[in-house]
Amino acid sequence: MASAPPLETGTLVGYPPPPSYDEALGSNPMYPAGPYAPADMKAPVPPYPPQDYSQMYPPTPAQQGQPVTTPVVSVQTVYVQPGLLFGDVAVQAHCPVCQQNVITRLEHTSGALVWLSCAGLAIFGCIYGCCLIPFCLDNLKDVTHYCPNCSSVLGSHRRL
Numbered sequence: 442m443a444s445a446p447p448l449e450t451g452t453l454v455g456y457p458p459p460p461s462y463d464e465a466l467g468s469n470p471m472y473p474a475g476p477y478a479p480a481d482m483k484a485p486v487p488p489y490p491p492q493d494y495s496q497m498y499p500p501t502p503a504q505q506g507q508p509v510t511t512p513v514v515s516v517q518t519v520y521v522q523p524g525l526l527f528g529d530v531a532v533q534a535h536c537p538v539c540q541q542n543v544i545t546r547l548e549h550t551s552g553a554l555v556w557l558s559c560a561g562l563a564i565f566g567c568i569y570g571c572c573l574i575p576f577c578l579d580n581l582k583d584v585t586h587y588c589p590n591c592s593s594v595l596g597s598h599r600r601l
């Protein structure tokens with residue numbers, strides 16, 4: 442074990458002393474002497490390394506030289522027939538029979554709500570004609586929308 446070389450922690454004997462700081466700056470081309478480094482050395486270093494965005498965003502078909510196929514967007518105009526919006530007032534609707542936009546003609550019919558109201562009034566004692574009041578109230582009746590031209594039913598509005 443005595444033949445082991447000494448640890449190279451101390452100053453190596455026989456080698457020239459290491460150059461001083463100024464000598465190292467003067468001799469090292471990477472660190473030229475002078476208070477200021479050349480312009481290329483002072484180039485601002487971007488805080489983030491330049492990334493290759495082409496990897497993050499693959500090139501579009503146009504950039505790849507392939508013909509751009511525009512996606513066919515089929516615009517289908519839907520004429521919303523206000524079938525669900527038939528209320529107790531006349532509405533403008535498109536009659537599929539006579540192919541015209543008409544204002545519906547209302548017709549009130551005694552529906553379930555009228556009969557229930559009549560029964561309710563009869564239960565509470567209104568049996569002398571008062572139970573027939575609901576039959577006179579259009580607010581309690583069902584509404585049927587007719588076409589004023591061809592009298593076809595366009596829609597209906599049920600109270601219940």
Ligand SMILES: [Zn+2]
Binds near residue numbers: 536537538588591
């Ligand atoms: Zn019609």
